[in-house]
Amino acid sequence: MDQKLGKAAQAGGDIDNMYAILTLDPLLLETINQNPFSQTPLHGVVLADQASFTVELLNLKP
Structure with a gap:
């Protein structure tokens, strides 16, 4: 996962x-799909229990 985006997600969404x-x-959300992953920004926000951030990510990249 992109470190900056992950930190933003976990620091209060x-x-x-x-x-x-x-x-x-x-193109950050597009390029994430090009690499094998163990955790995406979506995983991070869900684990951090950030509902509004999660919804915003899903709106941007359904």
């Missing part, structure tokens, strides 16, 4: 920070 990260790397 800061949605504004998520969009700031995605502004710097607009």
Whole structure:
């Protein structure tokens, strides 16, 4: 998982920070699928119990 996005998810689900990260790397959610993974940003926000952040991620990448 992208470290910055993971930290934003686990640090209270800061949605504004998520969009700031995605502004710097607009293809971040697309490139995550290109690598074998053990944990995606979605896994991180669910584990951190951040419902609003989870919904926002699902809206961006259904």
